[in-house]
Amino acid sequence: MSVRIYLDGNPVHDYVLKAMHEQVPGSKLCREYEESDVAVVFGVYKAAIKASYFRASVIARQQLKDRKVIVIDSGYVKRGDDKDSYYSVGLDGINGYGDHKNIGCPSDRWDALGVELKPMKEKGDHLICGQVPWDASLSGVNYIEWLYKAIDKYGEHGRYRPHPLFDYKVSGVKRSIETTIEEALEQARYVVAYNSNSLVDGYINGCAPLPGGFSMINRMVDRQQWANNLAYAQWRPDEMGEAFRRMTNG
Template sequence: MKIVIYERTAQNRLEVEFIHEKLAPGLSAFGDVVDISLEKYVACDVSVILWSPRNGSPERARAARAIRNLHGKNLLIFETPIVRTIREWHFRVGFDHVHRFGRFSPGKMSNDRAKAMGLTIAPWRTGDGPIIIAGQLPGDFSLDGLDIIEWAVDVAGHVQRISKRPLCIRPHPLDPSHDWLMAGAALGVEVSREPLQHDLARAGTWIAYTSGSAIDAVMTGVPTICMSEANFAWEVSAHSLASLDKPWTGDRSQWLSNLAHTQWTNDEIGEGLCWRSLRSLVEPN
């Protein structure tokens, strides 16, 4: 199998070092031919890029998009981690998409890795705590063009019509836009810029589009409504606002076991453990 890593998709010197010192050795651990390229595109079985095709500087993002456009399937993408509560850095690693539509594990995985990572899930919460609507960064790759503020306003307006429970809109912490405050004022609802753990601790229901905060909510035991199939918490959530009074509270154990196989440390990548898990997912061209 021929694998090409595109150095042009790295953002800085440390990431270039990661490519040469960890990524390339790890991908070659099972006898595959691995090249590091500065070219726009080289025909191969697996193309490897760092970060989503829309993230980072325009030049880096354009390089990643060119590879995505020219390669097709078996595009291996290294992204930010799914579970962010672990202190050691992990890369999210999967084929062809950075969210749930990607290929991250070969099937139902054992719980050994989740246990080793210390991942736990709290019992499902009951009660009538506030309904929190999770915002995202406008233009985020996972939104596929959706206007996230417009979505939040529409969701909040509908929730107000069907429920008397307290309602809160929570912008992404890296989005300082005053548009969120204006939307909250127009609707007469709270807009929270508190830390995520603060809002998770008080939430009765969490509503998200593709926000990764839905994963945190589900792990914390907050009944969650995911309104996009691309959300990693789709399997362990409700999918309609009609579910506000009858939340999904099923088993999450297999979901957690599979989730643990979406992300890997630099050392695990360098030792070939990540590629050993993913290699069987390469599809024939």
């Protein structure tokens, strides 16, 4: 099986990609496209980020030939940008657009995270969490239009927390003044976001998630199983070999 791992010049990306290379025998680091059974990239296409154009072409070429592409990106719990942080690993895309091979997973990885699933809340307001419109997960979405619809629906009894990288000024809703997302979540019963990781933070902290702003929240969901599956969607740099084998059934 031929494996090509594509560096992109970003120090964090390349650290994680090189970690996978070191743990996958026979893999090759590349900066230009080469045909292979499996390609590995960090991130997907972002219209506003020129550096993402090449990785988008790698993904497209692999899919055109019906070959695998593993996409690494930011993780969900204990995420960050160092060797002890977790990074998502999936086939053909990120988040819900990719296959993380994580259905019906055991609890061992979640237990190892040492994160408590707090009881679901019965009181609190709606915390509307902002995102950056140029994020890959919002591709094709008129995010500002959606945001104002969410504020019209939930703003009267809610708070708006802008993304740290996009302090968009809105009206019709009180602004969250808390410093951290954890502090902001303390007063919330619901978290409203299009598809932000704040929905994950909120669900762990007992807040019902409203993805897309208007989804049903009373569905029967086994939250512990959801957490177990989530832990199998993310991996540390020193676990990238295991993640690769899971993606390729190797």
